[in-house]
Amino acid sequence: MNLHLTQHSGVPPYLQIISQIKQLIASGRLNVDQELLPIRVLAEKLLINPNTVARAYRELETAGWLYTKRGAGTFVAAGTTAFSAETCRKQIRERVCALLVEAAHMNISVAELIKLIREMGNDLGKGDKES
Amino acid sequence: MYASAIRALVGEIFGKNRAAIVGAAAVTPAAWMIAKAYLRHVPGIEPNFATPLGFLLLVVIAMQLGSVFAYVDLTAGGSGSGFPRHILLLPAPTWLLALVPIIAGSLFIAAFVLLWLRFVSGVQLDWTQQLALTVAITAVMCWIQAMSWELLPRSMRIVALLVVVIATIVSVISALANEPDFLLGRRAGQIGLVLTSSGGYGFAYLAVIRARRSETLALNASLKRLFFSPGQPLHAVPLPTLSTAVAAQNWFEWRVYGRILPLFMTIIGAFPLASLAFDGMRRAPSIALSTMLLLVFYLMVSPMMGAAYISKDWTRRVQMGTFAATRPLSDSELAFAKLRLAIKSYALSLLIVCAVIVVIILASRNNVALLALWSRLTQRLGTTGSYLSLMLLFAAITAASWAASALFMSLQLFYEAVDRKKHGWKISLAMVTLFGLLLMLARRAYVARDSALQWLHAARAEVIIPVIVLTGIALYLLPPFRRVAALSTLRALAVGFLTVTVLGLIGLSQLRLPFGYRWALSSGLVSLALVTFMPFLLVPILVRMSRHR
Amino acid sequence: MNSTDNNVVDIRHLTRRFNDKAALQDVTVRIPRGQVFGIVGENGAGKTTLIKHILGLYRAQHGSVSVFGMDPVKHPKEVLSRIGYLSEQPDFPEWMTIAQFMNYMAAFYPNWDRQYAAQLLEMASLDARKKIRELSKGQQARVGLCAAQAHRPELLVLDEPSSGLDPVARREILAAVIRTVVHEGRSVLLSSHLLEEVERVCDHLLFFSNGEVLLSDSMEAVLDRHYQITLRRPGQLEWQALPGVFNAVADNGEWQLFCFADIDQLTGLLQLQGAQILDTRRLSLNEAFLARSSQRHTPGRIA
Numbered sequence: 001m002n003l004h005l006t007q008h009s010g011v012p013p014y015l016q017i018i019s020q021i022k023q024l025i026a027s028g029r030l031n032v033d034q035e036l037l038p039i040r041v042l043a044e045k046l047l048i049n050p051n052t053v054a055r056a057y058r059e060l061e062t063a064g065w066l067y068t069k070r071g072a073g074t075f076v077a078a079g080t081t082a083f084s085a086e087t088c089r090k091q092i093r094e095r096v097c098a099l100l101v102e103a104a105h106m107n108i109s110v111a112e113l114i115k116l117i118r119e120m121g122n123d124l125g126k127g128d129k130e131s
Numbered sequence: 132m133y134a135s136a137i138r139a140l141v142g143e144i145f146g147k148n149r150a151a152i153v154g155a156a157a158v159t160p161a162a163w164m165i166a167k168a169y170l171r172h173v174p175g176i177e178p179n180f181a182t183p184l185g186f187l188l189l190v191v192i193a194m195q196l197g198s199v200f201a202y203v204d205l206t207a208g209g210s211g212s213g214f215p216r217h218i219l220l221l222p223a224p225t226w227l228l229a230l231v232p233i234i235a236g237s238l239f240i241a242a243f244v245l246l247w248l249r250f251v252s253g254v255q256l257d258w259t260q261q262l263a264l265t266v267a268i269t270a271v272m273c274w275i276q277a278m279s280w281e282l283l284p285r286s287m288r289i290v291a292l293l294v295v296v297i298a299t300i301v302s303v304i305s306a307l308a309n310e311p312d313f314l315l316g317r318r319a320g321q322i323g324l325v326l327t328s329s330g331g332y333g334f335a336y337l338a339v340i341r342a343r344r345s346e347t348l349a350l351n352a353s354l355k356r357l358f359f360s361p362g363q364p365l366h367a368v369p370l371p372t373l374s375t376a377v378a379a380q381n382w383f384e385w386r387v388y389g390r391i392l393p394l395f396m397t398i399i400g401a402f403p404l405a406s407l408a409f410d411g412m413r414r415a416p417s418i419a420l421s422t423m424l425l426l427v428f429y430l431m432v433s434p435m436m437g438a439a440y441i442s443k444d445w446t447r448r449v450q451m452g453t454f455a456a457t458r459p460l461s462d463s464e465l466a467f468a469k470l471r472l473a474i475k476s477y478a479l480s481l482l483i484v485c486a487v488i489v490v491i492i493l494a495s496r497n498n499v500a501l502l503a504l505w506s507r508l509t510q511r512l513g514t515t516g517s518y519l520s521l522m523l524l525f526a527a528i529t530a531a532s533w534a535a536s537a538l539f540m541s542l543q544l545f546y547e548a549v550d551r552k553k554h555g556w557k558i559s560l561a562m563v564t565l566f567g568l569l570l571m572l573a574r575r576a577y578v579a580r581d582s583a584l585q586w587l588h589a590a591r592a593e594v595i596i597p598v599i600v601l602t603g604i605a606l607y608l609l610p611p612f613r614r615v616a617a618l619s620t621l622r623a624l625a626v627g628f629l630t631v632t633v634l635g636l637i638g639l640s641q642l643r644l645p646f647g648y649r650w651a652l653s654s655g656l657v658s659l660a661l662v663t664f665m666p667f668l669l670v671p672i673l674v675r676m677s678r679h680r
Numbered sequence: 681m682n683s684t685d686n687n688v689v690d691i692r693h694l695t696r697r698f699n700d701k702a703a704l705q706d707v708t709v710r711i712p713r714g715q716v717f718g719i720v721g722e723n724g725a726g727k728t729t730l731i732k733h734i735l736g737l738y739r740a741q742h743g744s745v746s747v748f749g750m751d752p753v754k755h756p757k758e759v760l761s762r763i764g765y766l767s768e769q770p771d772f773p774e775w776m777t778i779a780q781f782m783n784y785m786a787a788f789y790p791n792w793d794r795q796y797a798a799q800l801l802e803m804a805s806l807d808a809r810k811k812i813r814e815l816s817k818g819q820q821a822r823v824g825l826c827a828a829q830a831h832r833p834e835l836l837v838l839d840e841p842s843s844g845l846d847p848v849a850r851r852e853i854l855a856a857v858i859r860t861v862v863h864e865g866r867s868v869l870l871s872s873h874l875l876e877e878v879e880r881v882c883d884h885l886l887f888f889s890n891g892e893v894l895l896s897d898s899m900e901a902v903l904d905r906h907y908q909i910t911l912r913r914p915g916q917l918e919w920q921a922l923p924g925v926f927n928a929v930a931d932n933g934e935w936q937l938f939c940f941a942d943i944d945q946l947t948g949l950l951q952l953q954g955a956q957i958l959d960t961r962r963l964s965l966n967e968a969f970l971a972r973s974s975q976r977h978t979p980g981r982i983a
Contacts, residue, residue, distance in 0.1 A: 007876045012903045040862045047854040048880045049716055050862055055900070370783045376757075379787030387773065452771045456737055459761035459788045679739050679753045 001030065001037050005046055013048050017056040022087075025065060025076055032078045036066065039074075136223035140231040155192050156243050163188060164250075166570060189247055193268065196240050229339040233276055233332065237269035244268065260307045266324050267303040271296055273331025293395070297402055299327050376460055377468065384472035388440050389479075392432070396480045399428050400487035422491065425484055426528060433532040437539030440473055441547075451547065456678045463616030465678070466671035470537065477533045485525065516642045523638055527656075530663045537666030544673035548680065588647035594654040601661035608668040615671040624667055632660040688713050688835050688867045689734055694743035696729060696891075703729045705891045706743075711869060711884075716861050718878040718899070719871040721888030722973055727871040728768065730888070731839050734869070735765060748834065761789055764828030764860075766853075768840040770820060774813035778806055778823055782830070789831035797830035804852060818849035825856050836860045836868045842877060850877070857881050879903070879965045887972050894972050895940070902940075906963040908971075909937045909947065913955040922949065927971045934958070938971040 003020050005013055024030040036042075039057060043050035057074050060066045067077045103113050145152065221228065245261055256264065274295045305320025373379040403425065441451065458465065495501055508517045546558060576583060587594070612621065635656050639649055689711040696704040703726045711717045719727050732738045733745050736752030736759060745752060752759040772781065778801065786792040801808055804822040812820060821841065828836060836857065842850045854877060857868050861881075872878050878885065885902050887895040895902070912934050919928040924941025935955075939946055947957055963971065 005880070013880060043862060044855065044858050047851065047858055049883055049899070050858070051883050052880075370779060373783060373787040376788045379784050383773070383784060387775070453737070453767050454771045454773070457735055457760055457765055459757050461757045464757070678756070679736055 001042070003042070003046060005048065013046075014052045014056045014059070017046075017053065018060060021056070021060060022065065030076050032076050034076050035072075036074045036076065133223050133227055136221045136227060137231055139221060140228070141235050144232055144235055152196065152239075155196050156239075160192075160247060169570070169574075189244060193240055193244055193271075196236070196243065225340050226336060229276070229332070229336045233269060233272045233335060237265060237272045240272070241265040241268050256307075263303055263306050263321075263324060266328050267299045270299050270324065270328030270331050273328060273335045277331060277334035277337075293398055295327060295331070297398070298323060301402065302327065376458070377464055380458065380460060380464065380468040381471060384468050385475065388472055389476050391439060392436055392476045393479045393483055395432060396425075396429065396483045396487075399425055400483060403491055404487060422488060425487060429480070429484060429528065429532050430535065433535035434539040436473075436476075437536040437541075438543050440469060440536070441540045441543050451544075451674075451677050461616075462675040462678060463620065463671045466615070466674040467620070469540070469674070470667060470670055473533060473537055473540070477529060477536070481525070481529045484529075512642055512644075519638055520642060523635065526635070527659060530659055534659070534663045534666065537670065538662075541666060541669040541673050544670070544677045548673060548676035587651040588645055590647045590650040594651050597658040598654055598661065601658055601665070605661060605665060605668060608665075608672065611672045612668050615675045621667065624664070628660055628664050632657060635660070686712055688748065689869070690744075690746040690749075691730070691733070692744050694730075694733060694740055694745060696726075696733070696738065696741050703891050704733075707891070707893055708743075709886060709893070709896065711867060713867055714861065714865055715883040716857060716868040716870060716881050717884050717886070718882030719869070719886045719888055720873065720875065720878055720969060721871075722873065725888040726891040727888055728839055729891075731837060731869070731871060734837065735760065735763070762834045764831065764833035764836045766821070766824045766828050766838050766841050768843060770824045772812050772820065772824065775811065777809055777811050778815075779808040781812060781823065782808070782827060785827045785830070789833075791833075792831040794830075796832070797826060800826040800829055817844060818846045821845055821849050822852055825853060829856055829860065832863070832866070833860075834866055836866070838868070838870045838872075840871055840873070842872060842874050850874075853877075854881055875965045875969055887969065889973055902968065903962075903965065905940050905942070906968040906971075907939050907941070907943050907946075908959075908961045908963055908967070909935075909939065909943075909950070909957065910959040910961075911935050911937070911950060911955040911957050913950075913953070917953075917955070922946065927974060938963070938968075940968075 001024070003017060005016055021030070021036070030036070036057070037045070039050050039053045043053045046053075057066060057068075061068060061074070065077055066074050068074050099113070100110070103110070241261075241264065244264060245256070248256065274292060302320045302323030306317055306324060307320075308317070371382055373382055403422070455465075460468075492501070505517070508520075512520055549558070579586070612618075636653055639652055639656060642649065644652070687710045689709065691707060691709045694704050694707045694709075695702065707726075707730065709730070719730065721727050729738065733740060734747055734752060736747075736756050739753050747759050748762060750759055776784065782797050782801070786794060786797070798808075801823075804819075804826055806815075806819060806822060806826070812823065815823065825841070828838075838853065838857070841853045845853075857870060858881060860866050860868050861883075868881075870878065870882060879899070882899050885895070885897060885899050886893060914933070917928070917930075917935055919925050919935070919937055922937070922939070924946060925937050925939040927938040929936045943960060947960060950957060
């Protein structure tokens with residue numbers, strides 16, 4: 001379980017852990033029912049407070065990504081793909097929102113924006129077909 | 132040609148250390164002269180009664196000045212000296228850089244010493260003697276300068292310096308003495324002077340060269356290898372078994388502070404022993420000088436020892452650093468560890484001093500003056516009485532030294548613990564007043580010394596006063612002591628002291644002295660016992676004050 | 681007396697003056713068991729003075745200090761034998777070899793574990809035969825750290841341990857902190873001005889400035905609730921009256937507010953006052969500390 005922390009990124013450590021674990025699960029590097037490193041071990045490895053790790057694990061458990069077995073540890077939960085779609089959609093919504101605000105500041109209309117997206121989407125699609 | 136470099140160097144030396152120079156060269160002699168002038172107006176006092184003391188003070192100040200001029204901070208624990216490195220970059224040859232501080236220092240100190248001798252001690256020297264003295268001072272300056280450049284391993288430096296200083300002093304005295312074969316003899320003394328000065332300058336020159344080229348001098352490394360053998364596999368050095376915290380602290384104290392005093396006394400004692408080889412030693416004045424040196428040094432060094440024992444490491448002035456204060460020991464354990472160290476150190480030193488004196492006496496069995504002295508003593512007190520009184524004398528000197536050391540330790544602790552800005556001036560005032568009172572008392576006693584003996588002959592009740600005062604002080608210190616330590620420890624000590632005092636009193640009663648004298652001496656003995664006991668009350672209280680500010 | 685109390689250190693209304701300067705002003709700090717407690721402040725803020733009170737090196741002039749339920753001045757042995765301490769500028773006896781040093785220290789602590797000590801020395805790659813004066817500053821700090829940990833202290837006190845140290849040594853200090861706190865009931869007090877370290881390992885944070893406690897809160901709260909709000913509002917802004925705002929900078933009609941608050945509540949309040957919110961941004965610990973250090977106003981408590 002290879003995690004790392006970036007200092008000075010402005011993102012609190014526990015959020016970094018959460019997103020990295022989600023990445024590992026989503027990319028398949030952590031399989032369902034696989035045990036995660038115990039809180040102590042991960043804390044010593046990353047040199048962060050164990051409560052930070054505990055908080056990350058807790059939030060992931062609440063969100064349904066992990067489950068704990070008494071006395072045995074923390075494991076990856078099944079059925080996360082459904083949730084990840086939800087989260088992905090939420091992330092995209094936020095990005096679009098930010099994009100719209102910025103475009104408004106720069107006096108670029110929504111129609112122009114849609115045109116731009118379509119163009120770039122076509123280019124990407126062409127690139128995909130070629131690769 | 133080198134005028135600017137010389138000017139720069141001299142300016143730096145005198146400018147940087149103005150305070151120290153003024154303090155040593157102006158304030159101390161002034162104080163001493165005032166004290167002496169006051170005492171001189173007392174009728175019946177010999178003109179140079181304080182001469183030995185004056186000489187000793189002179190040597191101490193000269194050494195202090197020497198270290199100032201050589202940029203050496205003999206009290207600095209860190210590596211290297213205070214020599215400003217930028218001076219090494221001056222476009223001047225190395226021999227000049229080595230020479231200027233030495234010459235500037237030795238000329239200043241020589242002038243100071245000669246003026247002191249002339250006006251304070253009233254000693255007149257002819258020009259050869261003045262020259263010899265200046266050369267001697269230059270020699271020592273060379274060595275101090277050389278020492279500052281890490282030629283020798285740090286632990287050897289102070290020892291080496293002490294050896295050189297004493298060798299120089301002995302050479303000077305031999306060269307200047309009126310008799311041709313006093314101590315080392317005139318010829319040997321002169322040779323000694325030349326050797327120490329040229330050797331010193333050579334080392335100083337080498338040291339500056341080394342500093343300029345930033346080379347490591349092989350001497351340091353080879354001496355280390357010779358004496359300290361770090362090449363030996365260190366698992367051969369066993370670790371001491373320290374089963375309790377107190378045992379650990381005792382080990383620590385002994386390792387850091389315990390060997391200083393025995394080492395000093397060994398070195399001091401080595402000189403009379405070494406000069407036994409020379410005929411000059413067998414003459415009475417030489418013996419007296421050596422023995423006096425030994426015993427006076429013993430007493431004089433005690434305050435310095437007291438300060439050293441309580442400093443963080445004995446080369447620094449900082450008292451009780453954080454490491455010492457955060458030992459998981461109670462305040463009384465910490466305090467008693469220090470006291471135990473002082474006792475062990477003094478006990479060992481006493482053995483050394485006694486051994487040296489025994490050897491000197493045995494070697495000078497045929498000394499006419501010594502025999503005469505001894506016969507006078509045995510006439511008064513009888514053989515057993517004489518031995519007994521000598522033993523008591525030594526015990527008294529050791530006890531007084533230890534007490535002086537421990538009391539000075541207490542003074543340092545106290546000075547460190549109080550808020551100096553608020554109370555510093557009060558303490559200084561108290562010290563000056565105390566010193567003045569003692570001086571007045573000494574004067575009174577000296578003036579009345581002939582009548583004093585008669586006065587004591589009739590057993591006076593006033594003799595008890597010191598005992599009462601000291602007992603009162605001890606009782607006053609009991610309540611704060613109880614807050615620091617259990618009374619049970621004190622009880623054991625008190626029993627010990629009582630036993631020793633009673634034995635001493637019994638010993639005194641065996642001497643064939645008139646009752647009045649015995650009475651006075653007994654009172655003195657009890658007072659000394661109380662003074663020696665006092666640190667056991669004071670030091671725990673003051674350690675507590677110093678540790679928890 | 682001490683096992684039932686949940687606080688390792690309990691300091692109440694501590695005041696300390698040096699001549700006329702107040703080094704500590706009415707400081708109240710409670711360090712609960714099993715946590716990493718961080719004290720952050722600029723140089724001369726009083727962190728070391730506070731720590732010295734905990735170690736019993738200073739007596740409380742006003743107020744009280746209680747460590748493990750005892751007064752460290754009255755019971756130095758009992759308190760100090762349960763504390764592992766690394767000072768800012770350690771003054772170890774330089775003449776000792778590391779082996780002699782560890783042997784000496786072992787005698788003072790009943791819980792000293794020689795095997796663990798040897799293990800720690802090995803992890804720090806220290807040769808026990810070397811003299812302490814031959815070591816570099818970082819190595820000396822590592823020796824001190826090993827000695828402080830070898831008896832598994834209930835309280836590990838580190839006073840600016842990383843000052844002037846290389847990254848390897850700094851890493852080891854963090855490792856020591858984590859190693860200590862993962863064991864139930866053991867606590868760490870870390871005083872530092874290296875905020876990245878503090879951010880990583882501390883559970884609770886104390887902001888210290890000029891002898892006063894500016895903020896004492898959990899690390900979560902400190903990181904979650906420090907915000908910078910950039911807004912535009914014509915005319916004057918009574919930022920002192922706003923709940924949670926402790927500092928503000930005006931720049932050409934734009935205001936930058938630094939606050940420690942519930943962000944939604946505050947922005948709502950600002951909008952009611954007619955302000956146009958341009959940006960809200962969480963502050964990093966570094967920025968929060970800088971803003972706090974020039975704090976000009978103690979904000980009212982948020983409901």
